[in-house]
């Protein structure tokens with residue numbers, strides 16, 4: 001199988017497994033709730049899978065603010081909005097950028113129904129509807145490498161060193177396919193000891209911990225590695241790095257959590273072509289979308305009938321040579337008037353995504 005296809009399917013299965021069985025190696029407790037997302041991070045580093053361990057009560061209160069993320073400007077407003085009517089410039093700390101952007105954010109928050117506003121003369125006054133809750137306990141990053149050979153491990157090693165140095169996630173893991181040997185050979189490869197290793201069987205799906213991670217110091221200053229010497233015999237230059245303050249890290253963590261909350265991991269369909277006649281959503285072991293939508297079956301995964309395999313998000317685009325729009329008749333006979341199977345697939349995934357967010 002094409003390695004990209006294999007990696008994409010592996011990643012979706014890791015996401016599904018994490019949603020059901022996180023944390024690995026422990027019985028699931030009810031003291032935290034899990035939100036899983038994929039392909040998120042910072043400008044310099046994108047993680048394959050992200051697991052948010054959330055405070056259940058905080059998560060329910062976060063739902064007051066709706067399913068869409070709160071960007072930095074909105075967070076500045078709702079986190080500092082007072083309990084009593086107050087002129088916005090008296091209520092909010094100076095944002096470090098012009099106040100007109102704050103006014104824009106206030107209007108957006110008002111439009112979304114997450115802030116109360118009124119005019120008093122020329123002045124805009126604001127009052128909070130709900131306090132913004134502390135809803136994220138921990139952020140866990142998982143890199144998915146189904147086939148971790150020596151060269152893949154070397155490349156991954158420097159990415160993980162970056163994660164460990166910055167300490168933006170509480171834990172980092174590598175998920176890889178088990179080899180069946182007594183000691184997973186990946187343990188001998190060049191990965192930082194702080195990273196955990198999961199031997200993940202995508203068919204089951206189940207995971208065993210081959211190496212436990214160390215918790216990273218998210219509340220302490222981090223070090224962002226900007227450049228590292230290549231280490232050759234003539235290269236004695238020093239690595240370049242910069243410090244990242246704990247406040248900046250906390251803000252970045254919340255930004256990542258908000259995006260994860262909005263997107264989840266089933267949003268893969270947003271960048272694919274479910275309106276193509278060959279697009280299918282298959283439930284593991286059951287094989288059709290109806291079962292996938294029933295909520296009782298296994299995982300709903302994309303499948304391309306033209307290619308006869310699970311396609312990647314990159315392949316399944318308008319540039320795909322096999323793309324054919326779904327016939328108009330599919331939109332009128334037996335399917336809801338609003339759309340054909342493509343629309344229905346999106347609805348199935350949206351419903352599942354919502355079910356994972358308490359209070360929505």
Ligand code: SF4
Pocket residue numbers: 273276277278279280303304305306307311315316317318320321322323324
């Ligand atoms: S034919 Fe191309 S666009 Fe259509 S479902 Fe398959 S991969 Fe996606």
